[in-house]
Amino acid sequence: MMNMSTKIVMLLTTMMSTVLVLSSENWFSMWMGLEINMLSFIPLMEESKNLMSSESKMIYFIIQSMASMMFLFMITMNPLIMINENLMNKLSMMMITMSMAMKIGMAPMHLWFINIMKKLKWNNCMLLMTWQSIAPLYVMSNTNNNIILINTLAITSSMIGAIGGINQTSLKKIMAYSSVNHLGWMATCVIYDNETWMKYLIIYSMIIWILTNSLKKKSINFINQMNMNVKTKTEMMSFIVMMLSLGGLPPFLGFMPKWMIIQSLMNNECMITIMILMMTSMITLFYYLRMITPIILMNNYINKWNMNSKNMKSTYLMNLVINMMLPITMIISMT
Numbered sequence: 001m002m003n004m005s006t007k008i009v010m011l012l013t014t015m016m017s018t019v020l021v022l023s024s025e026n027w028f029s030m031w032m033g034l035e036i037n038m039l040s041f042i043p044l045m046e047e048s049k050n051l052m053s054s055e056s057k058m059i060y061f062i063i064q065s066m067a068s069m070m071f072l073f074m075i076t077m078n079p080l081i082m083i084n085e086n087l088m089n090k091l092s093m094m095m096i097t098m099s100m101a102m103k104i105g106m107a108p109m110h111l112w113f114i115n116i117m118k119k120l121k122w123n124n125c126m127l128l129m130t131w132q133s134i135a136p137l138y139v140m141s142n143t144n145n146n147i148i149l150i151n152t153l154a155i156t157s158s159m160i161g162a163i164g165g166i167n168q169t170s171l172k173k174i175m176a177y178s179s180v181n182h183l184g185w186m187a188t189c190v191i192y193d194n195e196t197w198m199k200y201l202i203i204y205s206m207i208i209w210i211l212t213n214s215l216k217k218k219s220i221n222f223i224n225q226m227n228m229n230v231k232t233k234t235e236m237m238s239f240i241v242m243m244l245s246l247g248g249l250p251p252f253l254g255f256m257p258k259w260m261i262i263q264s265l266m267n268n269e270c271m272i273t274i275m276i277l278m279m280t281s282m283i284t285l286f287y288y289l290r291m292i293t294p295i296i297l298m299n300n301y302i303n304k305w306n307m308n309s310k311n312m313k314s315t316y317l318m319n320l321v322i323n324m325m326l327p328i329t330m331i332i333s334m335t
Contacts, residue, residue, distance in 0.1 A: 011244030117176035162283035200257035
């Protein structure tokens with residue numbers, strides 16, 4: 001196991017490297033920030049000395065290195081080739097976008113992301129789904145975006161993220177496919193409105209943080225454990241609200257970022273993209289409902305001696321309050 005002091009240093013370095021990318025003025029400092037981010041996140045994956053931990057670190061290192069090499073090659077070669085400046089600029093920007101899509105695990109380059117997620121602890125899963133997406137998405141938003149390429153990546157991610165999660169029983173795999181689907185939603189905003197994907201990521205990160213924290217405390221890793229480990233009414237309500245919010249169902253908070261993206265896409269007349277994103281969102285809502293169905297149906301079978309078991313009442317109540325904030329936020333945004 002890693003020392004707590006080492007863990008704190010690595011976590012701070014991970015965060016500072018993302019800040020470095022966000023405050024960069026040139027491509028090289030962005031690349032440097034991404035490299036520091038990768039090298040500081042790998043030690044955080046060291047939870048216990050087992051084969052799965054080593055394997056996941058190796059996969060993560062290889063994929064991130066490949067994406068970084070592609071990124072570095074494009075930023076070094078672009079000024080040197082003078083054949084057709086405009087053409088080379090477009091090509092290099094496309095390749096940078098593809099390398100960033102590989103870094104965050106967008107489809108069709110998503111398989112490494114799913115494989116790593118099932119081998120990590122919940123804390124690392126949360127970091128991989130939220131914090132590790134900030135820097136690559138920011139770099140992607142700074143390229144001269146190819147609308148067709150990003151729309152293709154977004155639509156593919158939303159479709160694969162929706163369909164891939166249907167047949168899964170592992171919650172980590174379901175959350176990984178869900179994250180791929182959400183990345184599809186965020187990527188569509190990179191073209192038109194930079195602020196919207198940031199708002200989406202902040203709200204998504206809040207929901208994911210609460211959900212992964214609850215699943216970790218309850219030691220839930222598979223769907224069939226939902227019924228066994230969720231024991232009180234407060235916990236039940238909390239998990240139901242979290243899943244529906246993550247699926248983007250009104251009146252929960254998770255609907256707000258999707259509503260903002262739909263508005264942004266409607267202003268830019270992207271009706272086909274909206275339709276595909278909404279349909280795939282319905283499929284994701286199906287497997288979220290499948291996760292909470294055992295809790296709802298098996299309510300009568302909860303043993304009476306479990307009703308007074310230790311629970312995180314304050315955490316669950318906070319979750320309910322946060323996820324029911326949509327009407328308040330709508331009123332504030334409209335004033």
